[in-house]
Amino acid sequence: MASDKVILRWPFKAAVDLSSKQFTLxxxxxxxxxxxxxxxxxxxxxxxxxxxxxYGTVCLAGVEKVVLASAVKAGQFVxxxxxxxxxxxxxxxRATGIALESGEANQLISVLSLPxxxxxx
Numbered sequence: 001m002a003s004d005k006v007i008l009r010w011p012f013k014a015a016v017d018l019s020s021k022q023f024t025l026x027x028x029x030x031x032x033x034x035x036x037x038x039x040x041x042x043x044x045x046x047x048x049x050x051x052x053x054x055y056g057t058v059c060l061a062g063v064e065k066v067v068l069a070s071a072v073k074a075g076q077f078v079x080x081x082x083x084x085x086x087x088x089x090x091x092x093x094r095a096t097g098i099a100l101e102s103g104e105a106n107q108l109i110s111v112l113s114l115p116x117x118x119x120x121x
Contacts, residue, residue: 002101002108006047007062014050022049023065023108025080025096026058034058036084042116043080043096060115063100065108073102078111086111 015033018026025043026034034056037043045064050056069085072078076099079089086109089095095117103109 002065002103002110003063004059004065004110005063006059006113008060009047009057010060011055011057014052014054014056017052018046018056019049019051021046021084023047023067024084025066025086026056026084027080028058037080038084039080039082039087040093041080042094043084044115045096045111045113059113061113063110063112066096066111068103068105068107068109071102071104072099072109074099077117 012034015035025037026046027037027041044058047057066086069081069087077089077095078086079093081087097111097114100110
């Protein structure tokens with residue numbers, strides 16, 4: 001069962017409507033605003049549901065829930081898919097964190113947040 005224990009959250013203005021993107025992965029763009037992450041982006045877990053122009057918070061440290069794009073096993077590095085969902089990090093892809101439990105596509109799992117760390121294939 002996915003759960004969270006966030007140690008540090010940080011607010012950023014949403015560049016786009018993220019109101020349906022809670023627990024997905026977002027990136028911080030060049031204007032220091034949030035938008036959906038894609039594969040290869042350093043992703044952060046969005047902890048709430050901001051609309052464009054509102055402030056949303058991301059998990060910088062701790063354990064947070066993540067929606068999966070595909071199957072992930074406990075202990076694997078998790079990175080963003082092109083849809084901003086969690087997937088197994090491959091190659092030099094920057095990971096969001098480490099899965100603390102296993103899950104399938106569209107499920108929520110708990111991930112230890114380690115934004116921007118290197119993944120492994």
